[in-house]
Amino acid sequence: MTLKLISSALIIFAAFMSIKHGWQGLTMKPGATGPEAELFGKWNLSPTTLKVISLLTLLSGILILMPQTFVAGNILNAALIFFLMVMFFYIGELKAALIEIPFLLIPLVLIYLKYPLG
Incomplete structure (x- = not known):
């Protein structure tokens, strides 16, 4: 029972978080200011690439909610977080990369705990 509650809360x-960040990325205007816009500017990724990453992030959040696509959503989420960590290392933001470690562990723990209502 306790593991089901933990799993549900993590889901x-x-x-x-995935839906929130995906939506923020999709609705961010070109030339926007703020911490996320500044960070994406350091990565030198095209606006199209950022939109694709945002769409995938949004998709992972939706997939996590459904039992049939739960594992796929978590794998996609973990892959996107790992990509963020690699990009942080690439631009020399060690602290930011290390902050992502707990967020990388969440989808992996969710896969281990399985979908609580299935």
Whole structure:
């Protein structure tokens, strides 16, 4: 029972964060200011690439909510977080990369715990 509650809470958190960040990325205007816009500018990724990453992030959050696509959503989420970590290392942001470690562990723990209502 306790593991189901933990799993449910982690699912809600992971899905919310993925959907939130995916939506923010999709609605970010070119030339926007703020911490996320500044960070994406350092990565030198094209606006199209950023939109694709945002769409994938949004998709992973939706997939996590459904039992049939739960594992796929978590794998996609983990891959995207790993990509973020690599990009942080690439631009020399060690602290930011290390901050992502707990967020990388969440989808892996969710896969281990399995979908709680299945």
